[in-house]
Structure formats: structure tokens, C-alpha cells
Amino acid sequence: MWPFRARTYTYPSEHINGDTFLIKTAGCTIGRMDPFANDILPYLSEPEPIRCDGEVQTYVTKIHGHVYLNVNSTAIRNSSLLCCYAGIYRNLSAAIPDDNIFYSECVPFVNRIPIEKNTSSLRVTCENGYDNVHYVFHEPPPDAVKHAKRPNVLMIGIDALSRLNFIRTMPKTVEFCQRNGWIDLKGYNKILHNTYPNMMAAMTGKDPNASMSIGNAKNTFPFEDIDFIWKHFKSRGYTTAYAEDWPLVSTFNFVGPGFLRPPTDYYPRAYFVAQSTLPEKVFCGLPQCYGPQHVGLGMIKLIEDFTSAIKNRAGGFGLFWSNSFSHSDLNCPKNLDKPYLRLFERLKRNGVLRDTVVIFFSDHGFRFGEIVETTTGWLENRLPFLYIWLPSAFRTRHPKQYRNLVANARALTSPYDLHMTLKHILALHDPTYSMLPSPGCADCKSLLEEINPARTCSDAGIPPYWCSCSKYIAMPTDDIVATRAAVFCVDDINRSVEGTNCSQYTLGRTLEAKYFEVADSTIANMFVRVLTVPPAKFEVNLRAGYDERVGELEFSTISVDRLDRYEPVAWCSPTKDMRRYCHCGAVN
Ligand SMILES: [Zn+2]
Incomplete structure (x- = not known):
């Protein structure tokens, strides 16, 4: 006799609270989840505020497409401070160009200097000891006028942030999303433990076995020929960008050697590598400041600069992934709540949200420490946050797809579905684009399509152990x-x-x-x-x-x-x- 059969263990009732559920469909039930459940409370605290040394004294401006590096002479009360700037470039002859950079000769200037088109990352040093880096989004090459019906796609990721921890640590941002009609995909479930397999599922549709064999491949640059979704956007005239703010553990550099050639039009890897050589200040278990620059705020600036660069162009696709303030400390994202709220308010005010789909998401919840051993922590590790913003023009033009997305807020979904959603956005605006299934999950669906209520984790490509519906x-x-x-x-x-x-x-x-x-x-x-x-x-x-x-x-x-x-x-x-x-x- 099977030794479990005779036992009468009780159902883990802590997952169920009254008759309210996070997800309740024919194929999946996930009980109500309380962000402030008793078992989580001991792990919550106010994080140390991030305070960087000194001020950012230089900034970049763009005038009629020309880029200038400026010294903020008013702030430093010195109009004749001597500075110099050097371009930062990938060392293509190094074994790993993603990790190896070189600098051009430092060009002296006072107040302001134009920056050449071939310099995107630059380092500026001044005689007062100031030392910092900047990244420049030069104008993309001229292209056709913006396709009126085609939205930009902006993917903004924060590592290791469960839906519950997003609610706990970034309530102002959550409130903005809810007030403005962003859709909260409550049943978004990771497919494996850490960043790489979940990111690969979202960006390539591949399953973890395929992803691991790519990461472990012996050929020198295994990611070069991978069918990343940004290539789909690029081949349809979009300007593309991909950035991660912690170069040591960037998704494709932690598992493999990163990229031989920049994978996207804008790729600030050299900027982040150079930044990480500046004096660091550690908060929340990780360097949050390099020189005067707050890393998390620097990423927000990149996101905004990218949206400016693609304005009035034929479409932009950007993936901006932050590890710095969320990977190693459960409470640290609180420091970035207001800055993200302000970012989204500005994107709204500046009209960016009128023609940009925003995918605001994470890959998994917090994975380390005793919190993972609590009932709530164990479950929320499986449920990263995912909010999707569809511009009102998009909703008007595609009412059925919008209704489906709203309904899917209460469906069991996975990163493969997110992958299909990105393809679907392309297909909706380009009849020549054929939307091939996710190779790792043939039945996975775009979140803009109807999802069968009988869907189970296995239908969504989620193994039983990582499945939040598993009892x-x-x-x-x-x-x-x-x-x-x-x-x-x-x-x-x-x-x-x-x-x-x-x-x-x-x-x-x-x-x-x-x-x-x-x-x-x-x-x-x-x-x-x-x-x-x-x-x-x-x-x-x-x-x-x-x-x-x-x-x-x-x-x-x-x-x-x-x-x-x-x-x-x-x-x-x-x-x-x-x-x-x-x-x-x-x-x-
Ligand atoms: Zn991660």
C-alpha cells in the first residue's frame, strides 16, 4: 500500500481565507493572499535610505539632435571648472567584450562640449575631483514617419519583486497603476526558480532546458543567434534598447558570456561596467551608489531618455531591468517607490503613455532567507508582479483584446504568455507578421487572447513545484x-x-x-x-x-x-x- 494513503493530513488551510480567492477558475485555485499576513510581518522593516556622496555636477542635453555634455556651473558656483571627458567603448578584441571596456583620450573642456555620434557612454572627470559616467541616447537614424497605429513597447523590470512585496514596498506606484487602469495580472506565475529561465521564457519563449543548454553551450557566444523578441521588433523598424543596472549579475552575463555585438540599438552595458569602477556605497546589501550616482535613479533616467529618443519615430522597444535595489533586500524597493511614481506621472504628463504599451513586471519573488520558509513567502516567491498598460487608442482599436486582458487579470498566466503577448502586439499592427507559438509552451496564449478557465499549470508551462495552484x-x-x-x-x-x-x-x-x-x-x-x-x-x-x-x-x-x-x-x-x-x- 502506498504509504501516504492511510494518512489523513489536513489541507493547508492557510492558503484559503473565507471565500475570497486570488484565482478561482476550473483549472486553478489560489487562495486570497494577504500582503501583511502574520507570518510575513517579522521580515518587514523600514529600509536604510540610499544617500550617495556628492552631487551629480554634469548633465547631457540634446539640441536639434546634437548632444552636449554640460557642467552645472550654477550648482557648483564655478563657471571655469576644468573637466575632461572620455568615450567608453566595448573592447571587441577582448575575450568577453561585454566585460571589457576602454576609454578614449580625455578631452578637456569648460562648461559645455559637443559629444560625437559614435560616443554613447562617456566618463567625465573634473579638477575638483568629480568623476562620473553618462549614457547618451543619440537620435536613431532617420526613418519613416511614425506609424500612427503602432505603439511603442516599454518593458520595465524590477528583479525579485513578488506581487505582494510590490504592494508592500511600492504602494504609491501600485496606486498610480490601479488609478490609471493598468491591468494587474494577479495569477502571473514564474516557471522556474531564478531570473534566467523566467527571462528567457518571456524574451524567447524557450523552456528552461533549452535555455540552460544555450547558457552552458561551449561555443563562444551562444546568445548571438537566439531569437530574442527584440529582434522581431527590430526587423519591423522599431528602435530597440536593452539595459540592466548591475553588470556583474546581468541575466546573460551571469549565465553566459553576454553578447559579442550589442544585441539592441541602444545597449548601455559599457556605461554600467564603467560606472561599477567608481567608488561604491553599499546599502541594502548591494552597491546602490557609484560615485555621486544613485544606480536605481540612473536607470529611471535611462528609461525616460529612451522614450524621448524614440518620440516621433517608427516605434521603439525597450527592456530596462533593475537588480540593484530589489535583489538582496526585501524592504529596499521602498526607496524607489516615489521615484517610480514620479517616472510614471511624467510619462503620463509628457504623452508617452498615449502611444506606449508598458509592461511593468518582475521575474519571481524574494528567493533567499527565512521568508521563503513561511507559507506566504513560499507562495509569493512564485507570483511576481505584472502590470500592463494599454494606451486608450489601443483599447479603442482593439476592444476585444482589451476585454480579454481585463478578464485574464484573474487567470493563471506565465512568462510564455507574456512572450506571446509581445508577438501579438506586433501581429495586431502588422498583418505580415506571423505569430508563432512559444517553443517552450505550444498552448500558451497572448494575454490579449481568451484563456480557457480550465487551464492548469501544465497548460501554462509551469512545473508542479512552482505552480501556485498545487495543493x-x-x-x-x-x-x-x-x-x-x-x-x-x-x-x-x-x-x-x-x-x-x-x-x-x-x-x-x-x-x-x-x-x-x-x-x-x-x-x-x-x-x-x-x-x-x-x-x-x-x-x-x-x-x-x-x-x-x-x-x-x-x-x-x-x-x-x-x-x-x-x-x-x-x-x-x-x-x-x-x-x-x-x-x-x-x-x-
Ligand atoms: Zn531575478
Whole structure:
């Protein structure tokens, strides 16, 4: 007999509150989620305010398409301060051009100097010790007059921000979105643990296996030939941009070598790499200031500068991804609430929102620390925020699509759907564009299409362990199945690190074990959370089967998630991939 069958574990009722639900469709139920649930309260606090040293004393202006670098002489009360500026360029002959930059000779100037077209990133130093970098969105090449019915697409991403934490930490921005009719996709569910697979699903439609084999490919620049969505926009006359504000962990540089050639028309990678060489000031566990520049505010400026650069052009597509203020501290996004509110207010006032679709989103919730072990934290990690703004002209022209999006606010959705949405926006405005399915999820839908209420996580390309509709049932941690599973997991992790300098682990304690049956009581999907010696915390999703003939339990690992911060202890890992399993320095 299957050892779970005789047990009468209770349904985890904490996910359900009265009769209110986040999502309740034929295929998926997610109970009401309280952003201020009791189990989360201990982790909430006021973040340290970000204060950078000194002031930004220089700025860039554009006059009739010509770009000038200016010294703010009024602010520094000196009209004859000598400064010089140097262009920052990618070093194309280096092994990894994304990480290697060089500077041109520093050109002296006082007050103001024109910037050449071939210089987009620049560093300015002054005799008073001032040192800073700027990025310039030069005018895109002349093109046809703006296609009146084609919207720009602006993707603004904040890493590791769950829908609930967005509500908690950025309430002013949330209120702006709600007041102005941005659609809150409440059932937007990640497909795997961290940034890369979720970003790849959204930007290429690929599944995590395909994404990982690209990231691990031995050829020198595996991302060059990938069919990123920005290429679709580019080939239809859009001006494209892609920026990430923390160069060390940028999505395609953390997993692979980044790009050989700039992947988009505007690509401020060299600017961010140069910025990261300025004196840093750490808040919220990460450098938030480089020299006088507040990194998060710098990104907001880039977003705005991009919208100016594409104004009156034949369409712009931009992806702007911030890691700096949200990746390592649950409460730190509070520092950026007002700046994002102000950004959106300005975009509205300046008319940008009249012809721009905005996808404001994250990839997953907070993934580290004890919050992930709480019921709310565990679930919200799976549900990143996603708001979509459709301009009123778009809504008028495509009323059915708008109605569908509104209805889908209460549907189970995934990054593959977001990918299809981007394709759908192209298809709606270009009859020659054929909207091919997401390669990783053939049945996934544009969020502007009707989604079948019977949709399950498997239909949306979401594995059971990451599925917010999965109803896991708690088991006692000393249960024989839980114990056997925990031992199996530690053995399995040890096999992964065998032959490396990473330590072998022993099981310290089983912290939690849950399961649900997937096939008439013979197979279950389980997860166990274990604390090991040397200390590491893993949450392992596994498949458990019971072989009745031999009376044996059998396990196989589906995925391993590391819950403690491993960066400081995983320095001896032989590969980037293995860092998640690794603990260095302990005796084997
Ligand atoms: Zn992420």
C-alpha cells in the first residue's frame, strides 16, 4: 500500500481565507493572499535610505539632435571648472567584450562640449575631483514617419519583486497603476526558480532546458543567434534598447558570456561596467551608489531618455531591468517607490503613455532567507508582479483584446504568455507578421487572447513545484517517507559536487516535507527542506514512487533550490552552475 494513503493530513488551510480567492477558475485555485499576513510581518522593516556622496555636477542635453555634455556651473558656483571627458567603448578584441571596456583620450573642456555620434557612454572627470559616467541616447537614424497605429513597447523590470512585496514596498506606484487602469495580472506565475529561465521564457519563449543548454553551450557566444523578441521588433523598424543596472549579475552575463555585438540599438552595458569602477556605497546589501550616482535613479533616467529618443519615430522597444535595489533586500524597493511614481506621472504628463504599451513586471519573488520558509513567502516567491498598460487608442482599436486582458487579470498566466503577448502586439499592427507559438509552451496564449478557465499549470508551462495552484499537503518531518526523501536529497546533492572542492554534506535536520499525489496514489510530487552540515539550506523537489512488488520507496530529483545565500561560501565552485550546490572550506 502506498504509504501516504492511510494518512489523513489536513489541507493547508492557510492558503484559503473565507471565500475570497486570488484565482478561482476550473483549472486553478489560489487562495486570497494577504500582503501583511502574520507570518510575513517579522521580515518587514523600514529600509536604510540610499544617500550617495556628492552631487551629480554634469548633465547631457540634446539640441536639434546634437548632444552636449554640460557642467552645472550654477550648482557648483564655478563657471571655469576644468573637466575632461572620455568615450567608453566595448573592447571587441577582448575575450568577453561585454566585460571589457576602454576609454578614449580625455578631452578637456569648460562648461559645455559637443559629444560625437559614435560616443554613447562617456566618463567625465573634473579638477575638483568629480568623476562620473553618462549614457547618451543619440537620435536613431532617420526613418519613416511614425506609424500612427503602432505603439511603442516599454518593458520595465524590477528583479525579485513578488506581487505582494510590490504592494508592500511600492504602494504609491501600485496606486498610480490601479488609478490609471493598468491591468494587474494577479495569477502571473514564474516557471522556474531564478531570473534566467523566467527571462528567457518571456524574451524567447524557450523552456528552461533549452535555455540552460544555450547558457552552458561551449561555443563562444551562444546568445548571438537566439531569437530574442527584440529582434522581431527590430526587423519591423522599431528602435530597440536593452539595459540592466548591475553588470556583474546581468541575466546573460551571469549565465553566459553576454553578447559579442550589442544585441539592441541602444545597449548601455559599457556605461554600467564603467560606472561599477567608481567608488561604491553599499546599502541594502548591494552597491546602490557609484560615485555621486544613485544606480536605481540612473536607470529611471535611462528609461525616460529612451522614450524621448524614440518620440516621433517608427516605434521603439525597450527592456530596462533593475537588480540593484530589489535583489538582496526585501524592504529596499521602498526607496524607489516615489521615484517610480514620479517616472510614471511624467510619462503620463509628457504623452508617452498615449502611444506606449508598458509592461511593468518582475521575474519571481524574494528567493533567499527565512521568508521563503513561511507559507506566504513560499507562495509569493512564485507570483511576481505584472502590470500592463494599454494606451486608450489601443483599447479603442482593439476592444476585444482589451476585454480579454481585463478578464485574464484573474487567470493563471506565465512568462510564455507574456512572450506571446509581445508577438501579438506586433501581429495586431502588422498583418505580415506571423505569430508563432512559444517553443517552450505550444498552448500558451497572448494575454490579449481568451484563456480557457480550465487551464492548469501544465497548460501554462509551469512545473508542479512552482505552480501556485498545487495543493501540497504537510507531512510530519519525522515521517518515514519524509526522512527517506531527505536522506536521498542530501546524497543526490553530494553526487552533484563529487570530485570538486565543494564539501560533501550530511543531513542536519529535515525542516519541512510536503506532497501531493499525481497518479492514483502510486506516485507523489514532494518537496523537502533540509538543513545540512556544513550549514546550507536546500529545498528539493522530487518525485516519489512506491514499488509495491518490492515494498520500496523510490525517489528522483526534479529540482534543487538553495535557500541560504551561497555567494559568500561557494567561491570554490568549478562552474557557475554548481554554485547553488557548493559550500567551500569545510573538511570533507
Ligand atoms: Zn531575478
